[in-house]
Amino acid sequence: MTVIAVEHLSKWYGQVSGLNDVTVTVPSGITGLLGPNGSGKSTFMKLITGQLKPSQGSVRVLDEPIWGNHALYRRIGFCPEQDAFYDRMTGLDWVTALVRLSGVSANDAPGVAARALEAVDLVDAGSKKIGAYSKGMRQRVKLAQAIALDPDLLVLDEPLNGMDPIMRRRTIELIRTWARAGRSVLVSSHVLHEIEALTANILVINNGRIVAEGNVHQIRELIDEHPHTVFIRARESRALARALLADDGVVSVRFEPGAVVIETAKPDAFYTRLTEMAARGEAGAIEEVTSLDDNLQAVFKYLVKS
Amino acid sequence: MTESSLPVTMPPSTSAPPAPTLWSAVARVFELSLGQMLWSRRTIFMAVVLGAPVVLAIVVRIVDASGVTPLRVNGERVGGTTIFGVLLWWLYVRFVVPVLGVFYGTALIADEVEDKTITYLFTRPVPRRAVLIGKYLAYVVCTSLVVLPSLMIVFFLVVPLRDIGPSFLTLLTDLGLLAFGLAVYGALFALVGTVNKRPLVMGLVFAFGFEQVAMLMPGYVRRFTIVYYLQGLVPHAIPSEGITSLLASVFSEVPSAGTCLFWLTFILVGTLALAARAVERREYVLSQ
Numbered sequence: 001m002t003v004i005a006v007e008h009l010s011k012w013y014g015q016v017s018g019l020n021d022v023t024v025t026v027p028s029g030i031t032g033l034l035g036p037n038g039s040g041k042s043t044f045m046k047l048i049t050g051q052l053k054p055s056q057g058s059v060r061v062l063d064e065p066i067w068g069n070h071a072l073y074r075r076i077g078f079c080p081e082q083d084a085f086y087d088r089m090t091g092l093d094w095v096t097a098l099v100r101l102s103g104v105s106a107n108d109a110p111g112v113a114a115r116a117l118e119a120v121d122l123v124d125a126g127s128k129k130i131g132a133y134s135k136g137m138r139q140r141v142k143l144a145q146a147i148a149l150d151p152d153l154l155v156l157d158e159p160l161n162g163m164d165p166i167m168r169r170r171t172i173e174l175i176r177t178w179a180r181a182g183r184s185v186l187v188s189s190h191v192l193h194e195i196e197a198l199t200a201n202i203l204v205i206n207n208g209r210i211v212a213e214g215n216v217h218q219i220r221e222l223i224d225e226h227p228h229t230v231f232i233r234a235r236e237s238r239a240l241a242r243a244l245l246a247d248d249g250v251v252s253v254r255f256e257p258g259a260v261v262i263e264t265a266k267p268d269a270f271y272t273r274l275t276e277m278a279a280r281g282e283a284g285a286i287e288e289v290t291s292l293d294d295n296l297q298a299v300f301k302y303l304v305k306s
Numbered sequence: 307m308t309e310s311s312l313p314v315t316m317p318p319s320t321s322a323p324p325a326p327t328l329w330s331a332v333a334r335v336f337e338l339s340l341g342q343m344l345w346s347r348r349t350i351f352m353a354v355v356l357g358a359p360v361v362l363a364i365v366v367r368i369v370d371a372s373g374v375t376p377l378r379v380n381g382e383r384v385g386g387t388t389i390f391g392v393l394l395w396w397l398y399v400r401f402v403v404p405v406l407g408v409f410y411g412t413a414l415i416a417d418e419v420e421d422k423t424i425t426y427l428f429t430r431p432v433p434r435r436a437v438l439i440g441k442y443l444a445y446v447v448c449t450s451l452v453v454l455p456s457l458m459i460v461f462f463l464v465v466p467l468r469d470i471g472p473s474f475l476t477l478l479t480d481l482g483l484l485a486f487g488l489a490v491y492g493a494l495f496a497l498v499g500t501v502n503k504r505p506l507v508m509g510l511v512f513a514f515g516f517e518q519v520a521m522l523m524p525g526y527v528r529r530f531t532i533v534y535y536l537q538g539l540v541p542h543a544i545p546s547e548g549i550t551s552l553l554a555s556v557f558s559e560v561p562s563a564g565t566c567l568f569w570l571t572f573i574l575v576g577t578l579a580l581a582a583r584a585v586e587r588r589e590y591v592l593s594q
Contacts, residue, residue, distance in 0.1 A: 013591060043329070049429055049549070053589045071325050074431035082592065084422035086342055098337045101331065101430040103323035145426070 032195030236284030335440025407491025
């Protein structure tokens with residue numbers, strides 16, 4: 001079953017091309033949208049969630065045109081990339097308000113919101129103001145508002161960005177469980193490792209074009225040839241760096257205030273080790289993990305040329 | 307840690323609720339926006355600014371109570387009721403109401419775009435115009451809650467006790483006038499905010515450039531201002547004593563109250579409808 005069908009889709013921002021003549025279908029289940037920053041991932045997601053109008057071509061979601069079709073939005077959950085909130089609201093109030101906007105009654109909305117927060121492990125922080133949340137918590141509360149009404153299609157724009165390793169793994173499992181229940185997910189990332197943990201079905205996008213689609217393993221080896229850069233915010237960044245240096249895949253280590261930036265040639269092994277360390281509490285608390293994508297540019301350039 | 311030790315709680319399957327109707331959606335956006343607006347820095351700042359006429363009124367009251375005439379024009383004593391009328395017209399109607407209209411009206415959608423929170427509103431199963439109308443209603447209530455108490459306090463401080471009874475109905479008219487003025491200016495600037503990339507500049511130029519100049523010009527130009535129709539409703543509040551004759555000259559050739567109400571309502575409904583239409587059709591590109 002096709003959940004998203006776009007034909008000759010282009011989007012221009014004045015003279016700048018955001019998406020260029022894309023024709024693609026997205027099947028049910030989980031599909032990963034992989035591409036570096038500025039490749040057109042967010043533009044694609046905004047087009048399929050009806051926020052932007054195509055400059056050219058058509059977009060159909062769940063077999064209906066999306067632009068101006070606001071009734072269709074109740075079947076779609078969207079987690080945007082931007083870190084934007086009503087900071088003075090608590091997480092529970094915010095999700096409740098958004099759930100209310102989706103048509104849930106005033107009586108039911110707090111319960112629905114609370115269950116969504118529970119799903120992303122934010123029950124305890126539900127009564128705190130979002131302005132006081134960490135980056136990872138803010139990611140999770142965004143995810144909560146997207147999944148709260150059990151939509152048929154979940155569109156997640158870089159949902160794992162900034163999450164700590166434990167929550168990252170937990171969120172991956174949440175998304176996979178979600179899809180196993182028969183729903184569809186389109187998730188974007190600039191990190192192959194993350195996409196690969198979610199699905200084998202990927203679309204690779206660069207410079208506003210879909211440059212590859214199909215099985216993730218086909219581009220796996222290409223990605224592995226390039227060092228992968230990871231930014232880790234940790235309370236004891238030096239101790240963490242010392243511990244990680246024991247890994248033979250680590251190519252370089254650089255310190256930033258309260259953080260360490262590590263370049264690794266073996267991202268899979270690195271992330272596994274990082275998650276284990278976080279779970280055991282080795283080298284102090286890890287607050288944020290963000291994958292920098294500079295080195296992936298080379299891979300995408302290669303894909304474009306090939 | 308293995309995946310089995312990471313239990314995942316899924317939210318129970320919820321059948322999608324029916325999308326809210328337009329007015330139900332408006333009410334929900336209103337509910338969400340009012341709290342945000344009331345405690346915004348902009349509102350707190352305006353509340354402080356509106357404390358200034360209250361302070362002025364306290365000074366007038368103290369001076370008056372001490373037996374000194376607070377204000378004389380051409381040697382003639384200016385009474386409290388007249389001072390109130392002057393404050394109402396020059397401070398509230400000509401300054402406060404347009405300022406609030408510009409700053410809040412142009413920001414109804416622009417603030418959400420700038421803060422990048424518009425995404426959450428525009429990906430809900432509600433018509434986009436419901437977002438605009440809900441936020442607009444929140445603006446009217448929020449600004450009224452800031453402006454009207456200030457005017458009431460000024461009234462009770464400045465107007466002599468013996469005149470409060472007879473003038474009370476006039477006060478209610480004045481309060482209605484301010485609320486209506488806020489609504490009309492807000493609707494106009496909501497339209498400016500939805501169709502223009504520099505709405506604040508446009509709004510300020512209109513309210514403090516065009517309107518000021520047009521009101522001084524003879525002929526029909528003033529009919530393209532809001533303040534021209536508002537002044538047709540003001541004379542109810544202006545007492546007929548001394549200095550009022552000076553003010554009366556300003557208000558010469560004003561249309562009837564019925565005409566003013568008609569055109570103000572027309573501007574309100576027309577600009578709000580156009581703004582709603584623009585929001586439905588326009589796409590908002592958030593900066594990355």
